Amino acid sequence: MDSASYKKKNGRYAMKYLNSESFYKNNLLVETVQHFKSFMKGKLLDLGCGNKPYSMIYKDVCESSVGCDVPFSLHTNSKVEVLCYAEDIDKHFEKNSFDCVLCTEVLEHTVNDRKVVGNINKILKQDGYLLVSVPFTYVLHEKPHDYRRYTVFGLQSILETNGFEVLSVVSLGGTFSSGFFILYYSVTKIFFYTFKKAGLNLRSNKLIAAVINIPEYILYAFNISRFRKKLQAAEVPSANEMFSSTGYFIAAKKLKDV
Numbered sequence: 001m002d003s004a005s006y007k008k009k010n011g012r013y014a015m016k017y018l019n020s021e022s023f024y025k026n027n028l029l030v031e032t033v034q035h036f037k038s039f040m041k042g043k044l045l046d047l048g049c050g051n052k053p054y055s056m057i058y059k060d061v062c063e064s065s066v067g068c069d070v071p072f073s074l075h076t077n078s079k080v081e082v083l084c085y086a087e088d089i090d091k092h093f094e095k096n097s098f099d100c101v102l103c104t105e106v107l108e109h110t111v112n113d114r115k116v117v118g119n120i121n122k123i124l125k126q127d128g129y130l131l132v133s134v135p136f137t138y139v140l141h142e143k144p145h146d147y148r149r150y151t152v153f154g155l156q157s158i159l160e161t162n163g164f165e166v167l168s169v170v171s172l173g174g175t176f177s178s179g180f181f182i183l184y185y186s187v188t189k190i191f192f193y194t195f196k197k198a199g200l201n202l203r204s205n206k207l208i209a210a211v212i213n214i215p216e217y218i219l220y221a222f223n224i225s226r227f228r229k230k231l232q233a234a235e236v237p238s239a240n241e242m243f244s245s246t247g248y249f250i251a252a253k254k255l256k257d258v
Contacts (some may be wrong), residue, residue: 006056017210023216028172028224039129039131040057041061043066043100045100045102046066047102049068049069051079054104055067058102070085086116087110087111089119090123094123096125100129101124104131106132108148108150122258124254126254130159130252131250132249134149135247136178136246136247136248137177137178138246155248159250162258163254163256164253165252168251170237171238171248172249173223177219180215
């Protein structure tokens with residue numbers, strides 16, 4: 001997935017339907033990243049950037065940006081300025097050199113997530129911002145480098161222990177979304193597996209993909225207006241959203257060095 005997978009309409013970015021990958025969750029995530037774009041001033045580090053799907057958002061608001069990803073990135077055609085492990089960013093960037101770090105769906109792939117957050121603190125300027133998202137109810141991905149899932153409390157604890165103040169918490173869906181995702185993914189998995197056993201690999205068929213993704217599109221269309229209102233109102237996650245979600249997004253500010 002890269003910036004070409006998205007379209008802009010009425011000043012907002014959203015995934016193109018036929019370029020969908022976890023259409024519902026990723027659209028909520030891109031909506032959230034857009035909501036916090038005012039935090040992306042100055043020099044930005046896109047940590048674990050892959051194919052830089054969010055560059056379409058931050059390139060218009062930050063003064064400069066650097067993309068960083070692991071040498072073995074599974075993303076194709078990745079245009080990355082710095083190749084290194086997230087645990088080693090302090091060896092590649094000077095202290096207090098960035099105004100903002102964007103770190104989406106990365107921490108679950110790091111061997112030492114606490115060290116990564118500590119290193120982000122080191123390279124951020126005082127009062128710099130960290131925008132971070134993690135999955136909660138989500139399938140195994142980018143194996144074998146998929147090590148953990150986070151509750152919102154666990155992520156907050158890691159951030160606060162490493163000198164950050166949590167400013168805002170966003171839940172990417174709630175219990176219903178999580179249940180839907182598990183059921184939907186299970187059914188599609190069985191569907192593709194059955195035809196593969198019969199000698200037909202349908203995953204690359206765009207017509208099949210368009211039909212298969214209809215339930216996710218309906219869920220997105222039904223929920224996006226309410227989701228935007230919650231973002232604008234800065235509502236804290238409800239008990240339902242804390243109980244289960246496809247993932248969480250936190251905006252935090254560096255309070256002190258660690």
